[in-house]
Amino acid sequence: MYDESRDIYDRALSVLPGGVNSAVRAAPQPYPVFAQKGDGGHVIDADGNRYIDWIQGLGPLLYGHDLPDPVTAAVQRRVSEGPVFGMPTELEVEHAEFVTRHVPSVEMLRFVNSGTEATVSAVRLARAVTERNKIVIMQGGYHGAQESTLVEGGPEHPKPSTHGIPQSFAQETIPVPFNDTETAKQVFEEHGDEIAGVLVEPIQANSGIAYPENGYHETLAQLCEDAGALLIWDEVITGFRIGGLGCAQSEFGIDPDITTFGKIIGGGFPVGAIGGKTEYIEQFTPSGEVFQAGTFSGHPAAMAAGLEGLKYAAENDVYEHIDDLGRRLREGLTEILTERAPEYTVVGTGSIFKVAFTRADAPPQSDCCVNGCRQDPECARFSACPKRGTDAQQMETDRYARLFRPAMRDEGVLVSQNQFEANFVSYAHTEEDVERTLDAYRDCL
Incomplete structure (x- = not known):
């Protein structure tokens, strides 16, 4: 068989x-x-x-x-015009304009090639913006194959969850249990002036689908605001799937500083993105000092699939x-x-x-x-x-x-x-x- x-x-x-x-x-x-x-x-x-x-x-x-016919036609047209240019295209601008119109917290966007690359860049950005090093993550969560989040253990004893990551890297990550407000508050009491950001999924959708308890995300948002840390929502899975075009943040009523995207934003093609407040996202090079680049970022086929796919969703049931x-x-x-x-x-x-x-x-x-x-x-x-x-x-x-x-x-x-x-x-x-x-x-x- x-x-x-x-x-x-x-x-x-x-x-x-x-x-x-x-x-x-x-x-x-x-x-x-x-x-x-x-x-x-x-x-x-x-x-x-x-x-x-x-x-x-x-x-x-x-x-x-x-794919719906308009999406297929758009992808085929873009592929026929050339695979990649090493130059900007208007299509990247159109896609970014669509996202910023529909996702409440996103004022500016940087396209990348995967959800992993998006979270890597978001962590780097948070550290640069705050001039701090520590990142709070949720135990059992997944934010791609990157050194800052492949970490397990508790807040006081983090350790790499895979071979190949130095213990010194893991020391800059603070894993806390999802849905545990008391531990989150305690971590901020002890390390608040060292925390660059909190990286959290709206719903832990890569670990058995754990739904947030009422008030949990509001607590994290308030802790970040009080400490001067950035709230980073990982919507690689939930983005444009939960909450419709407004993503999960519109459903939960949370206004994160930075949001990472992947999956549907590229319509099934390799793509990711980091979106958020202009004051943060514009700190990426070349407008700012935080290096971020990629040869295939904003790839025409992925941009066409993502944009036309979201437009189709906006116009149909x-x-x-x-x-x-x-x-x-x-x-x-x-x-x-x-x-x-x-x-x-x-x-x-x-x-x-x-x-x-x-x-x-x-x-x-x-x-x-x-x-x-x-x-x-x-x-x-x-x-x-x-x-x-x-x-x-x-x-x-x-x-x-x-x-x-x-x-x-x-x-x-x-x-x-x-x-x-x-x-x-x-x-x-x-x-x-x-x-x-x-x-x-x-x-x-």
């Missing part, structure tokens, strides 16, 4: 470390299926097997694998459609878990969803959380819901990876590679896809 994927993987092991170009793609064991092509909300693998695809490129595919399907999935999954696995938890919001394989010794999720865990204190499961990214490490990760996900694949449904990644709804998905997926969950749990 997967013979061609196995043969390709055998070849890949000789020329690619682990047979892949990103570690998460190695799942499931003993070898991954290799994608051949996409078709709307579906993927066909190298053996010709067809799947409902909820991975969606790990989030950037707002429209699935078939894209967010209504994907959010409605996301709600249907979460509501259906909640009913299934009540019957099949009451210790598990449905999480997510908008067009993001997941079943967290929690080990909750508590009643099933109640009506107030039927559409995904919202950290509602009135819910009987409140104390058992995932509160932070590190909680995903306590879930039944092996059961998910070794039993559940392969079973779903055999049912023709692709879900996230592990308990940390999220699932994403696209505009190409249908109600039939939702019903087939719920049937598969019911059979595989």
